[in-house]
Amino acid sequence: MYWRYLLRRLLTLILNFWVVATLIFFMFRFLPGDPTAMFLDPSMTVDVRAAILERFGLDRPLHEQYVLYMQNLLRGDFGWSFYYSRPVGEIIGDFLPNTVVLAAASLIIAYVVGVIGGVVLAWKRNSRFGEWGTLIPLFFRSAPVFWTGMVAIMFFSYRWNLFPHRGMRTPGYVADGFLEKFVNPDFLHHLALPTLIAALYYMGLPMLLTRTSMLEVFGEEFVDLARARGLSEARVMFVHVLRNALLPIVTATAVAIGLAVGGNIVIEYVFSWPGIGREIVLATQNRDYPLAQGMFMVIAAAVMVANTLADMVYVYLDPRVTF
Amino acid sequence: MKNEPASPKTISEGALVAPIDAVDVPHTARGYGLVGGAWRGLRSLSLKQKLGFAILLIYLVIAIAAPALMTHDPWAINRTEQGLTARMEPPSSRHLLGTTDLGRDLFSQLIIGTRATIIVGFLAAFCVTIIGTNMGLLSGYYGGWVDEIIMRVVDVAYVIPFVPFIIILISLLEPSLWNIILAIILLFWRSPTRVIRSQVLSLKTRPFVKAARVSGASDLRILYTQIAPNILPLSLLYMTISVGWAVITEASVSFLGLGDPLVISWGSMLNGAFLSGAARHAWWWVVPPGIAIVLMVIATFLVGEAAEEYANPRLRER
Secondary structure (H helix, E strand, C coil): CCHHHHHHHHHHHHHHHHHHHHHHHHHHHHHCCCCCCCCCCCCCCCCEEEEEEEECCCCCHHHHHHHHHEEEEEEEEEEEECCEEEEEHHHHHHHHHHHHHHHHHHHHHHHHHCCCCCCCHHHHHHHHHHHHHHHHHHHHHHHCCHHHHHHHHHHHHHCCCCCCCCCCCCCCCCCCCCCHHHHCCHHHHHHHHHHHHHHHHHHHHHHHHHHHHHHHCCHHHHHHHHHCCCHHHHHHHHHHHHHCHHHHHHHHHHHHHHHHHHCHHHHHCCCCCCCHHHHHHHHHHCCCCCCCCCCCHHHHHHHHHHHHHHHHHHHCCCCCCCC | CCCCCCCHHHCCCCCCCCCCCCCCCCCCHHHHHHHHHHHHHHHHHCCCHHHHHHHHHHHHHHHHCHHCCCCCCCCCCCCCCCCCEEECCCCCCCCCCCCCCCCEHHHHHHHHHHHHHHHHHHHHHHHHHHHHHHHHHHHHCHHHHHHHHHHHHHHHHHHCHHHHHHHHHHCCCCHHHHHHHHHHHHHHHHHHHHHHHHHHHCCCCCHHHHHHHHHCCCCHHHHHHHHHHHHHHHHHHHHHHHHHHHHHHHHHHHHHHCCCCCCCCHCCCHHHEEEEEHHCCCCCHHHHHHHHHHHHHHHHHHHHHHHHHHHCHHHCCC
C-alpha cells in the first residue's frame, strides 16, 4: 500500500511540474511585452536571429510554440541565454553547485544548532530564560536576511577585516579539479560569513518547532517513567523526549532543503555569491528571460522534489498514518 | 488514506508556534460571544504579547502622523552651512539619523517608509485573509468538485518558489507597490485556505450546523452565520502572520531593486545603502531600517501568538 501512495505522490509531482511549466510559459508570453523581443537580442546577427526563431518556434502559432517548449523542456533544453551566449542548461550547471554548497552548509549548521537550542528552550521553559529566550530565534526569523548580511559585512569585513565580503574565491585563483574547487582554505574563508548569516536565519524554524513539539510530548507517560527510572534530566530531554518529538522536524528539514535553493536569493545577492539565486536577479535585470525562465524551473523543481520527499518521509516514519 | 500527513508544507511559512488544526470548541459556544471573547483575550495577554500590540499601534500612529514627524523633505538634497551637498553625514542634531550619499535626510525617510510598509503589510494581509477564508469555507463546505478544483490550485501555489516568482512577475509587469501586493496575494492565500478548509470539514458535522440545516437555513446562511464566526479566530491568526510575511517580502523585493521607484520604503533605503557602497561604514544608513523591519515583524509574530491562543485556548494552559 505504501507503494501505491508513492506512485500517487510521484504522479502529483509530475502533474505539478507540468502546471508550473505551463504557467511560466504563459506568464512570459501574455504579460506586457513582445515575446520575440524578450528572447532575442538586438545585437544578434540576422542568421543567429533566424536560427533562434526557428529553433524555439517563435515564428509559429502559440499552441505549436507550447508543444515545442514542452518537448525542449523534457529534453533538458532550456533555451539560449543571450547575455552569456551559451545554452541556459550549461549556465545552470555552472551555478547550481555553488548554490547547493552554500545551502547545504547553512542548513546543516542551522538544524543541528536549532534542534539543540529548541530542546534547551523547552527544557527551561519555566525559567526567565525559557520565556524570553524564544525571542532569539524570533529575532533572526524576523530580521530580513539581507540586512543581517549587510550588518555582518560592515563589521566582519570592513571594520575588522576578518572575512571577505564578496564572491567565492580570491580573484585569480584557479582550481585544479572539482574537489579542489570546494575544499581549500580560500573557499572556506569565503564560505564562512554567508553560511553563518543564512544559518542564523534558518535556525529559527527548527528551534521553535522543536520547542513546541517537545512541549506536546511532555505530558506523555513515558516521560514520567523515564524520570522515575532515575535518568538524568538531560538524558530524558535529549534521548527520550526529543526522539518522540522529532517527526515534524524531519519533515520541516526536507521542506527547508527545497526552500533554501530558492530562498538563498537575497543572501547570494548580498554576498555576491555566484549561485542561481543571484543569477536569476541578474538575469531579470539584464532582460535575459530564457535564463530567468530556466532558473525558475530549476528552483521550482527543487521545491517540488523536496516537498514530495517530505511527505514520503512523513508517512514512512509515522506508523499512525494508514492507507 | 484515512489519516492525511499533517501537511508539512504549512510549516514552511505560517505555523510558528504549533499546528493549529485543533480548534475544539466553537467560539460562540464558549459562552462569551465574539466581542466578549476578544475582550477576555486581550486582558489575558502576556507581557510579550502586549508589547507586540503596542509596537504595531505605534507604527500605525507614525504612519498616519508621518508628515508632522518628518524633519525634512525625504527626497530633498540637503546642503551644509557652507552650501555643499551634505553627503553621508553621521547623525547630528540637524539630521537625526544622518544623510545619504545624495544628502537626503535618513530620519525623514525612515518615518515616511513606515507608510509603504503599513500599506503593503496590512492591505496584502487583508486580501490574503479574505480570499483564503472564503476559499477555505467554500472548499470545505461544498466538497466534491469545488473542493477538488480549489485544492489543486492550492497545491500548485505551494510549489511555486516565492521570491523568484515575484522577481519575474514584477520585472514582466513594472515595479510598483501594487504589483508587490498582487504578487503576495497570488501566492499567500494558499495557507489560510488549506487550514480553514480542514477546520470547516470538522465544523460542518457538528450538531449546531445540523440544527441549522433542519430548521431550513440555506447553505450560504449556514456557511456565513453558523460556520464562519467559528473560524474567525483562525482567519485572524493568518492575518497577523501574513502581515509579517508581507513586510519581509516587500523589503526583500525592494532591496533587490524591484521596488516602486517613487516610494520610499525600508527595503528601498537598504537598496540605496547597498548600491552606493555606503554599507561599508555608514551604520546610520544600514542599521535603523533593519531594526524598524525586525520590530514590525516580531510584533506581528507576538500578536499572532496571542491570536493563536485565542483560536486554541488549550495552548495557554501549558
